[in-house]
Amino acid sequence: MLPTPHVSCDYDKVYEPSEDSFLLLDALEKDRAFLTQFLGSQGVNLVCEVGCGSGIVTTFMMQNNIPSKYSIYVPTDVNPWALESTVGTVQRNECGQRFFSPVRTNLVHSIREQEIDLLVFNPPYVPAETVPAVPQDWELDPTKVASEQRPDDWLDLALLGGDDGMVVTWQLLNNLDSFLSAKGVAYILFCARNKPLDVVKHMQEQGWQSELVEHRKAGWEVLSIYRFHR
Numbered sequence: 001m002l003p004t005p006h007v008s009c010d011y012d013k014v015y016e017p018s019e020d021s022f023l024l025l026d027a028l029e030k031d032r033a034f035l036t037q038f039l040g041s042q043g044v045n046l047v048c049e050v051g052c053g054s055g056i057v058t059t060f061m062m063q064n065n066i067p068s069k070y071s072i073y074v075p076t077d078v079n080p081w082a083l084e085s086t087v088g089t090v091q092r093n094e095c096g097q098r099f100f101s102p103v104r105t106n107l108v109h110s111i112r113e114q115e116i117d118l119l120v121f122n123p124p125y126v127p128a129e130t131v132p133a134v135p136q137d138w139e140l141d142p143t144k145v146a147s148e149q150r151p152d153d154w155l156d157l158a159l160l161g162g163d164d165g166m167v168v169t170w171q172l173l174n175n176l177d178s179f180l181s182a183k184g185v186a187y188i189l190f191c192a193r194n195k196p197l198d199v200v201k202h203m204q205e206q207g208w209q210s211e212l213v214e215h216r217k218a219g220w221e222v223l224s225i226y227r228f229h230r
């Protein structure tokens, strides 16, 4: 079993690694050989973890050459504290010489279309009345907005996924074709209330291949991770 990265963040502002984060690590470990074969062990791959939070997942991939030692890691988050934490987590763990450039953006909107080879997303998946709004002027002065934002707002943004807990996930899945490279593959986490079988059926109807990689009961939640590729 591959070691879990050491993480130490301010969990009042950044999502604390939980069962969902650890299930994602297990899925990536399980699929390590598949990914190396699918994406190739020699070429440069662009890896984007959307919503990197503490940075535990990106650090795990960097430490373990997932998908290869030539990968470029560009994690994103809307929460500025998450990006700061991700940099700290990468520094705290032995990641070797890796190209690593975190970006503050909504989903993957600052990344050129059809460039991402490996996309990983543990989204805000808890069903809720609404998805909390992202501060609108965050691009102008992120430090100011971050310090004025109440910590609860950032944690709400990490958890609450609107209708069926799927609003943010659908924003990603509906645009997967323009986000992923031709050989790209995405790993997405769902809870049972997201109705993942319905999601998979819809994606398959759109021409995507979908496979269940991991599945686990975590407290009263049942979590699953599906892999999507063309």
Ligand SMILES: C[S@@+](CC[C@H](N)C(=O)[O-])C[C@H]1O[C@@H](n2cnc3c(N)ncnc32)[C@H](O)[C@@H]1O
Pocket (backbone or CB within 6 Å): 015, 016, 017, 018, 020, 021, 024, 050, 051, 052, 053, 054, 055, 056, 057, 076, 077, 078, 079, 082, 105, 106, 107, 108, 122, 123, 124, 125, 154, 157, 158, 159, 168
């Ligand atoms: C459930 S947490 C997962 C954190 C981390 N990846 C993990 O597995 O521990 C969801 C993360 O997504 C981020 N997030 C929420 N909406 C987002 C969006 N539209 N674009 C990018 N990141 C987003 C949150 O700030 C939070 O860090």
